[in-house]
Amino acid sequence: xxxxxxxxxxxxxxxxxxxxxxxxxxxxxxxxxxxxxxxxxxxxxxxxxxxxxxxxxxxxxxxxxxxxxxxxxxxxxxxxxxxxxxxxxxxxxxxxxxxxxxxxxxxxxxxxxxxxxxxxxxxxxxxxxxxxxxxxxxxxxxxxxxxxxxxxxxxxxxxxxxxxxxxxxxxxxxxxxxxxxxxxxxxxxxxxxxxxxxxxxxxxxxxxxxxxxxxxxxxxxxxxxxxxxxxxxxxxxxxxxxxxxxxxxxxxxxxxxxxxxxxxxxxxxxxxxxxxxxxxxxxxxxxxxxxxxxxxxxxxxxxxxxxxxxxxxxxxxxxxxxxxxxxxxxxxxxxxxxx
Ligand code: ATP
Ligand code: MG
Numbered sequence: 001x002x003x004x005x006x007x008x009x010x011x012x013x014x015x016x017x018x019x020x021x022x023x024x025x026x027x028x029x030x031x032x033x034x035x036x037x038x039x040x041x042x043x044x045x046x047x048x049x050x051x052x053x054x055x056x057x058x059x060x061x062x063x064x065x066x067x068x069x070x071x072x073x074x075x076x077x078x079x080x081x082x083x084x085x086x087x088x089x090x091x092x093x094x095x096x097x098x099x100x101x102x103x104x105x106x107x108x109x110x111x112x113x114x115x116x117x118x119x120x121x122x123x124x125x126x127x128x129x130x131x132x133x134x135x136x137x138x139x140x141x142x143x144x145x146x147x148x149x150x151x152x153x154x155x156x157x158x159x160x161x162x163x164x165x166x167x168x169x170x171x172x173x174x175x176x177x178x179x180x181x182x183x184x185x186x187x188x189x190x191x192x193x194x195x196x197x198x199x200x201x202x203x204x205x206x207x208x209x210x211x212x213x214x215x216x217x218x219x220x221x222x223x224x225x226x227x228x229x230x231x232x233x234x235x236x237x238x239x240x241x242x243x244x245x246x247x248x249x250x251x252x253x254x255x256x257x258x259x260x261x262x263x264x265x266x267x268x269x270x271x272x273x274x275x276x277x278x279x280x281x282x283x284x285x286x287x288x289x290x291x292x293x294x295x296x297x298x299x300x301x302x303x304x305x306x307x308x309x310x311x312x313x314x315x316x317x318x319x320x321x322x323x324x325x326x327x328x329x330x331x332x333x334x335x336x337x338x339x
Contacts (some may be wrong), residue, residue, distance in 0.1 A: 007044040025146075069307075089320070091135075112130075145158075199231075219299060222294045235249055241274070
């Protein structure tokens with residue numbers, strides 16, 4: 001059985017954009033394949049401490065998993081949720097792969113160049129984390145790893161390391177993950193959804209935008225969120241049309257209406273096209289967002305922490321078993337273990 005693997009970044013707060021653009025598509029993907037594939041969902045806590053030590057890490061990781069559950073992630077026997085640091089094989093394999101990867105290829109990683117190179121003080125974690133990421137993937141023979149474009153280079157590195165080890169020992173030790181082009185095909189990703197900033201719809205909605213009216217957070221008071229929609233920037237065309245380029249504000253509202261209600265965009269467009277009263281559309285979208293948030297927040301509150309911990313304990317037993325088996329194969333090849 002092939003494995004789809006994804007890391008849940010531990011973010012305390014998510015915007016509606018993060019939810020609709022990243023979390024929901026992942027949940028759909030998992031639910032679609034959970035009978036035929038292993039679905040490995042892990043909390044990359046070792047990656048988290050690269051930037052800083054988050055006092056709320058424990059709280060936030062539980063919350064992140066609840067987001068997935070509240071978004072409808074189905075738990076079947078093939079779904080495995082685990083914390084990276086609870087599976088020590090990740091850091092063990094990281095070390096072994098450090099002795100395979102070259103400094104030159106790691107220096108070429110654009111993420112490192114952007115975040116680290118040239119700065120006076122960077123920890124080695126920022127330089128080395130692509131190798132840890134390779135370990136995260138290769139321990140489970142994961143074929144599909146849904147990542148954003150910014151991570152494609154790391155996925156290529158993972159493939160290269162896997163192939164290099166296999167060639168060195170002339171054995172199929174690792175399964176190289178699928179090429180990024182094949183990954184995209186498998187996942188049927190469209191060009192990605194980009195929810196726009198409510199007050200400045202030329203830009204995408206981002207959690208780091210300081211303006212509160214620009215973004216809707218999943219934790220927003222639903223009534224307050226509705227008000228934000230009512231005051232969203234539109235245009236003066238007085239003609240509802242889906243045209244992200246010329247009318248991004250109105251198009252964004254149509255997009256949100258479609259996504260929070262899970263109805264095809266095309267249907268929303270045909271309902272509203274040609275209407276001139278933006279106020280009517282805003283009222284409808286505001287009410288949809290409010291209803292969506294009320295229901296989502298209620299679901300979230302009704303998931304006990306204990307449910308999450310039970311999933312983790314079960315997932316970690318599975319993950320340790322699979323990962324340790326792979327690690328042993330690698331240790332044998334590197335002569336760290338006797339046959
Ligand atoms: P930041 O402002 O800190 O960059 P962000 O809101 O852009 O935060 P990220 O943590 O950079 O969020 O991205 C998390 C995930 O959410 C990524 O998969 C990203 O593609 C997706 N995402 C971010 N913003 C949007 C958006 N406006 N619409 C759809 N998806 C989004
Ligand atoms: Mg971002």
